[in-house]
Amino acid sequence: MSSHGPTGPHLLRPLTVRDFRLLWIGQVVSLVGDGLFTVALAWQSIQLSPRPATLAAVLVARSIPQLTLALLGGALSDRLPRRALMLASDLVRGAAVAVIAILSGLGAIRIWQLIVLAAVFGAADALFQPAYASIIPDILPGDLLLEGNALNTSARLLALQMVGPVLGGTAIALIGVSGAFWADAASFGVSVASLLAMRTKQTTPAPTQGIFADIRAGLRLAHRIRWLWTSLLVSAGVNLFVFGPLTVIVPVMVRSSLHAGAGTFGLVAASFGLGGVVAAVVVAQARWLPRRASTMYIGWGGSGVAFAAIGLLPQLWPIEGFSALAGFCLALGNLLWTTMVQHTVPNASLGKIASLDWLIAGSATPLSIAACAPLSTSLGAPATMVLAGSLTVACAVISVAVPGAFEGRVPGPNKPR
Numbered sequence: 001m002s003s004h005g006p007t008g009p010h011l012l013r014p015l016t017v018r019d020f021r022l023l024w025i026g027q028v029v030s031l032v033g034d035g036l037f038t039v040a041l042a043w044q045s046i047q048l049s050p051r052p053a054t055l056a057a058v059l060v061a062r063s064i065p066q067l068t069l070a071l072l073g074g075a076l077s078d079r080l081p082r083r084a085l086m087l088a089s090d091l092v093r094g095a096a097v098a099v100i101a102i103l104s105g106l107g108a109i110r111i112w113q114l115i116v117l118a119a120v121f122g123a124a125d126a127l128f129q130p131a132y133a134s135i136i137p138d139i140l141p142g143d144l145l146l147e148g149n150a151l152n153t154s155a156r157l158l159a160l161q162m163v164g165p166v167l168g169g170t171a172i173a174l175i176g177v178s179g180a181f182w183a184d185a186a187s188f189g190v191s192v193a194s195l196l197a198m199r200t201k202q203t204t205p206a207p208t209q210g211i212f213a214d215i216r217a218g219l220r221l222a223h224r225i226r227w228l229w230t231s232l233l234v235s236a237g238v239n240l241f242v243f244g245p246l247t248v249i250v251p252v253m254v255r256s257s258l259h260a261g262a263g264t265f266g267l268v269a270a271s272f273g274l275g276g277v278v279a280a281v282v283v284a285q286a287r288w289l290p291r292r293a294s295t296m297y298i299g300w301g302g303s304g305v306a307f308a309a310i311g312l313l314p315q316l317w318p319i320e321g322f323s324a325l326a327g328f329c330l331a332l333g334n335l336l337w338t339t340m341v342q343h344t345v346p347n348a349s350l351g352k353i354a355s356l357d358w359l360i361a362g363s364a365t366p367l368s369i370a371a372c373a374p375l376s377t378s379l380g381a382p383a384t385m386v387l388a389g390s391l392t393v394a395c396a397v398i399s400v401a402v403p404g405a406f407e408g409r410v411p412g413p414n415k416p417r
């Protein structure tokens with residue numbers, strides 16, 4: 001890696017590295033497309049059938065391959081060129097979306113076709129995510145990894161959760177649902193072009209064992225590193241107790257407790273994303289976090305405090321303010337976890353660890369959503385928020401009792417930098 005001396009805001013320093021700049025621009029456009037795709041997919045499903053079960057089937061068809069193929073995608077990203085895997089994934093996902101756009105434009109789209117193509121999209125996504133997470137250390141020097149992850153986090157929150165959905169609704173209104181799908185397909189073309197323009201060459205070790213042996217090796221590595229498996233379990237608990245309340249209970253509180261509409265909920269959702277962006281900027285600019293493992297757990301636990309406060313103070317300004325705090329704390333913990341993994345886990349195993357995180361976090365999400373409905377019915381929405389927040393804090397506190405949970409290192413020599 002050539003030396004460089006970037007100046008200016010720390011958050012923007014990684015953009016002085018040519019290949020990261022190309023990758024980042026391509027991914028920002030692609031993430032906007034993903035946010036647009038989520039809205040268009042839901043709207044197309046509702047147009048075909050207004051039953052909630054139909055929309056659920058389409059969304060599940062997209063998510064199941066993402067989870068079941070996650071470990072395979074991680075193993076492949078550690079034995080094949082990561083950029084090639086990302087290119088293949090972009091091409092497959094872009095083609096799947098283009099087929100949906102064609103069928104939708106012709107008025108020939110059927111639910112079964114939407115389910116199949118959503119599953120193809122999800123399967124290709126399972127290849128992309130571990131490769132993307134593990135290619136960053138191939139591109140950036142170690143002293144820029146924190147800023148690079150912060151830049152990625154802020155871009156994901158802004159593009160995927162805020163700009164993309166807004167553009168999705170606007171595109172459907174202006175050019176129809178088929179046109180919205182075409183816009184997403186075009187975003188994959190931008191990502192492909194940026195990947196092709198990159199010059200970084202990844203040195204891929206020759207496979208010495210089978211693909212399933214690679215997966216088992218990744219599981220053994222995670223088990224051997226105490227701080228890693230502890231943090232994976234804590235983050236799974238945080239996802240379990242946070243995601244459902246965020247996506248199910250908060251909208252219910254906005255409607256029932258505040259008697260407000262979708263616009264108010266949009267402001268609450270935006271405040272959560274804005275909190276995450278602020279965390280990314282603060283972490284990148286400060287660079288003064290010597291005890292990253294401790295701060296990571298404090299961040300995750302702090303999100304639980306914010307969620308409990310929402311339940312205790314169910315008024316608009318507290319809900320917006322504590323949603324922003326929850327977004328800040330979650331992004332802080334996730335940012336530090338990602339950077340610690342990149343600094344300590346051997347490069348040849350980064351994809352497997354990233355896919356394990358993807359699998360564990362993703363598996364907790366549907367469980368969290370499923371548990372929210374009966375809990376809120378029996379306890380009420382505010383009490384459910386207090387319970388969820390308290391359990392989130394408990395997950396972070398329990399980590400204190402695990403020996404080695406705060407070490408933030410790998411036994412033996414670290415990967416060369």
